[in-house]
Each structure stands twice: as structure tokens, then as C-alpha cells.
Amino acid sequence: MARPKRAVGELGKVTYSVEPNGLVVARARVFDGSGKERRPYGSGATEAEALASLQEAADVVVGRVLARRVELTTIAELAERWLKVAYHDDDPRVLRQRREQTVDGYASVIRAHILPRAGAIPITDMTADRADGLLMDVAREKTVMTANKVRNVLSLMYDWAIQQGLFSAAGSIQQTRHGAVVVANPIRATRRADEPSTVYFELDAVQVKYILHLIREVWPERHRARFPVGRRPNFKLLADYILITLGTSERTAEPIAIRFQDVRFEAVEQPDGSLTMEALVWVGGTMVRTRSRGLFRQDSPKAERQKRWVRAPQFAAKVLSELVANHVPNPELNPDDVLFTSERGRPRDPSAVSQLMRMFRREFEPELLAIGVDAEHLTFRSLRKAVAAAVSGMAGVEVARDLLGHSDESITEGHYAKRPELIVDGAADALDKVFAGTDA
Incomplete structure (x- = not known):
């Protein structure tokens, strides 16, 4: 009775030989995916290692479609x-x-x-x-x-x-x-848990001015009275960071990744003939931390497609011009040439800025509630929501979408900007023009 033909990918009889250097070599025959017989081999210090090497070689010869899979149990x-x-x-x-x-x-x-x-x-x-x-x-x-x-x-x-x-x-x-x-x-x-509804966050100019007043003037005096000696929080860093976040709508770790070459100033002539200086910011990176590399600048925001130029408003342009003017290059400690650096000249950690915001919220929770700001919701992400709400209300959700770097307006509306409640006003004006005279 004839011997049954081996299945495709199945090893034939394995033979072993020992090389003069002591290496064990395993050889066998195997049919590949086309039915052609191949003769792979493998080597190792022992027969077991040689057999494992042979099997790997056979998997390559046969093709991944028939390669053995690793058996996992738990x-x-x-x-x-x-x-x-x-x-x-x-x-x-x-x-x-x-x-x-x-x-x-x-x-x-x-x-x-x-x-x-x-x-x-x-x-x-x-x-x-x-x-x-x-x-x-x-x-x-x-x-x-x-x-x-x-x-x-x-x-x-x-x-x-x-x-x-x-x-x-x-x-x-x-x-x-x-x-x-x-x-x-x-x-x-399984059932996906229902996450809490989106909390929309809006700020007006008076609230922002008061928050900056607390950070710049009240907090330093209160901290100095309570702790006469010791290291003080970086009040200016927090105020500058809030202004740049409001001016560029960047995510928490993106402003801290702005480099010297990412800021461009342009002279713009106004209708009255005067010249003003405007700042353009390239949103093209973010600071991240990993277990293997530590803190480093990633050369793209959350997604590659979100890279964009943002024209900064005057209040953010003022902060950016100051950062650029005071910037001192240091290729050794600051190879990416970012503008926000620590006292030692290294790039700042986003977690340190977030910690400053948490300290401020704890310190001034009553004062914030008094002006209608829920301290729990005052985060850098909520500032981004405030930007979306302000821009979508004044210029439309399409402009807010481009400013925030979203791929779709539904993302902007679903998580950042509320749809206006009185959208029928604009529709009524349009209908009056189109159907004028129908009530005659």
C-alpha cells in the first residue's frame, strides 16, 4: 500500500547532522503552497534548537498562509x-x-x-x-x-x-x-458604558480678565503671605499658557511644543493706514512622554492631518512676541528649540503646567464660583471648548472646525461647540427672500 502524501506545510522525516564546529543541523522535506517539494534546514546548539530553526525556515518556504501560529492559553x-x-x-x-x-x-x-x-x-x-x-x-x-x-x-x-x-x-x-x-x-x-454628557464651557472677556488678575496679582501676594520662604509657583507661566491656549485653541501639550521657527510675524496695514504686527503660529507638534524615551517633542499634533497655521489674536501675539524675544537657543538642553523652557533651559513637561492649573483651582474655587466659573471644569481642554464656543458663535462652526483642526464639523459640534438654539432666525430671513409675495 502506497504511503500517503504529506500535507502541504507538513515536515517529512527530520535528519540531524553535526558540523565540525559542533553545530547541529536539521534537514527535512516539505511541500510549499504550489505543491512543489522544498528542502529547508535549520541549525542550533542542540537538536531541539535545530528543529525549531528548521520549522521557522519551513514556515518561510511554505508561506505565511500556512505558517504555524503561536498557541496562547491565558x-x-x-x-x-x-x-x-x-x-x-x-x-x-x-x-x-x-x-x-x-x-x-x-x-x-x-x-x-x-x-x-x-x-x-x-x-x-x-x-x-x-x-x-x-x-x-x-x-x-x-x-x-x-x-x-x-x-x-x-x-x-x-x-x-x-x-x-x-x-x-x-x-x-x-x-x-x-x-x-x-x-x-x-x-x-458586551455593553458599552454610557459616558457623561458633554459639558460645554464658555468664558467671556470679563471672566478671563478676572482669572488672569487672580493669577498675576492675588495669588503671588497670598502665597507670599502664607509661605514667606520656599519655591513659588510659576504664576507667569500659567497666565501665558492660558492666553496662548485661548488664542490658538491648541490641546494641552501642544502650546508647550511651539518652537522658535513655528512663530512668524507679519506687518498688516489697517484701513486707516496704520501698521499692526500679527503673529502666525504653526501647530505642528506636541510634547509626549513614553516609558522608553521619556519626554520628547513629537513632530505632529494628535493626528498628522491636523497640522495648520493659526493667526493668533493680539492678546496671544503679545505673549508669543515676548517668548520669542527672550528665547536663548541651547542645542544641548533644548535640541528642538521650543519656546517654553524650564529654569534650567530644558523643555517643560505638560504635566507641570496642568499641576499649576489644579493648584490655582483649589486655591480660588470660591472666587471662580462667584463669577460663574465652575472650578472643576476649568481645565486647558475646557479653554479649548471656550474658544470653539466663541468662534462658532461669531464666525460659524466651519471656522471653529478649521481652528481646532477637526476633520468634521460633527466633532466640533458634538464635543466643543453647542449648536445655536435660534438657528431659525437665519432660515426665516432666507425664506422671506425666496418666497417674497406669496402672502399677497
Whole structure:
């Protein structure tokens, strides 16, 4: 009786030989995807290492379509493999790999919430109802937003597991050579938590002037009276940062990444013949921190398409001109030549500026409430919302969209700028012109 033909990708009889230098070489025959017999080999210090090397060579010869997949059993193993491979591979189909700080964020969610609760659970045991219970526990013990982050990371992990062949994309429960496997992403069947409604934030000129008055004049005196000696908060930094954020609508870590070459001044002739100096700011970077690189300037904002020139209003142009005038290049400590630097000449950390804002809110919560500003909502992101509200109200949501760098007006309206309540006024004027005389 004839011997059955080997399956495509299946190794034939493995033979071993020892080279004069002591290296073990393993050889075998294998059929590739076209049915042609190939003869790969592998080497190693031992027969086991040589066999593993041979199998890797066979996988390359046969093609990735038949390459063996790594067998993973627990969620902890899946998470470890996913973080190493999913966003750091050499897949030519991926034009833009996930940024390092994004992967660091995924790792933080896994380390803080997923592994302590479900790390030892076999991946096939994570059903939709169990995953839903896990997310409910996270929402109760932490926050709704944290639960949604956990859901997102788990879903990405299981999508990758399906793509790797550990799960099937159709059916219910499937028996494989590795045992029974879940056949679809169970996380997608869980309920996504409802996040709190967007809180719109608006400021007028009087409120801004009073906030700056508190920062520049009241806070220094109060702090000096309470702490006669010791290091003082950088009051000027916070005031300047607020003005630039209001003038450019940049995200929290973007103003601190403005470089000397990112500011351009132009002389503009006014209708009365006088000249004024206007400032243009290039929004083209942000400061980020990762575990491997520490603090550095990323050469793009949140997304590459959001790079843009912004014409700064006079109050922001004044701050920018002062920063440019006082700037001292230092290629060693400040290689990117950013304008906001520490006392030692290094780029500032965005977290330090955010900490200043938190200190100010704690110190002046009663005063802020007295002028109609909820201290809890006074953040740099809320200042960006205030810019969106002011610009959309005066110039339209399209201008606000371009200023904020959004790709779609719905993002601006959904998260930053309220749709005006009396939009029918403009419609009535248009209808009167089009249908004039119909009531005669």
C-alpha cells in the first residue's frame, strides 16, 4: 500500500547532522503552497534548537498562509504577545504603526485593570457575559471611562487573536487540534458604558480678565503671605499658557511644543493706514512622554492631518512676541528649540503646567464660583471648548472646525461647540427672500 502524501506545510522525516564546529543541523522535506517539494534546514546548539530553526525556515518556504501560529492559553499570555507583536511588526500593509505612547497607554490598562482581574483566565473561557461582569466591576470600582478603556483594549486583543487563527470568525464553539475555542470576539457583545454628557464651557472677556488678575496679582501676594520662604509657583507661566491656549485653541501639550521657527510675524496695514504686527503660529507638534524615551517633542499634533497655521489674536501675539524675544537657543538642553523652557533651559513637561492649573483651582474655587466659573471644569481642554464656543458663535462652526483642526464639523459640534438654539432666525430671513409675495 502506497504511503500517503504529506500535507502541504507538513515536515517529512527530520535528519540531524553535526558540523565540525559542533553545530547541529536539521534537514527535512516539505511541500510549499504550489505543491512543489522544498528542502529547508535549520541549525542550533542542540537538536531541539535545530528543529525549531528548521520549522521557522519551513514556515518561510511554505508561506505565511500556512505558517504555524503561536498557541496562547491565558489572557495574560495573549496580552503579552499582543503588546509585543500587534503594533511593532513588519507588516507592509500597515502604513502607520501605533504611536509608542498609545501602546504605553494600552499596557497601562492591561497592567492596572485586566491582569489583576482576568490574567489567569483561559482565553476560551472569556464569554460575553463574563466580560460584561468584568466591565461592570471596573465601572463600579473605578469610572465609566475606565471601563470603556478596558473594553476597547480587550476587544483589540481578541480581534488580534482571531486574526492570528486562535479564534474563528464564524460559528459558535469549534473543536480544533488545540481544543475548543471561542469563535467570535466576545467583547463586542458586551455593553458599552454610557459616558457623561458633554459639558460645554464658555468664558467671556470679563471672566478671563478676572482669572488672569487672580493669577498675576492675588495669588503671588497670598502665597507670599502664607509661605514667606520656599519655591513659588510659576504664576507667569500659567497666565501665558492660558492666553496662548485661548488664542490658538491648541490641546494641552501642544502650546508647550511651539518652537522658535513655528512663530512668524507679519506687518498688516489697517484701513486707516496704520501698521499692526500679527503673529502666525504653526501647530505642528506636541510634547509626549513614553516609558522608553521619556519626554520628547513629537513632530505632529494628535493626528498628522491636523497640522495648520493659526493667526493668533493680539492678546496671544503679545505673549508669543515676548517668548520669542527672550528665547536663548541651547542645542544641548533644548535640541528642538521650543519656546517654553524650564529654569534650567530644558523643555517643560505638560504635566507641570496642568499641576499649576489644579493648584490655582483649589486655591480660588470660591472666587471662580462667584463669577460663574465652575472650578472643576476649568481645565486647558475646557479653554479649548471656550474658544470653539466663541468662534462658532461669531464666525460659524466651519471656522471653529478649521481652528481646532477637526476633520468634521460633527466633532466640533458634538464635543466643543453647542449648536445655536435660534438657528431659525437665519432660515426665516432666507425664506422671506425666496418666497417674497406669496402672502399677497
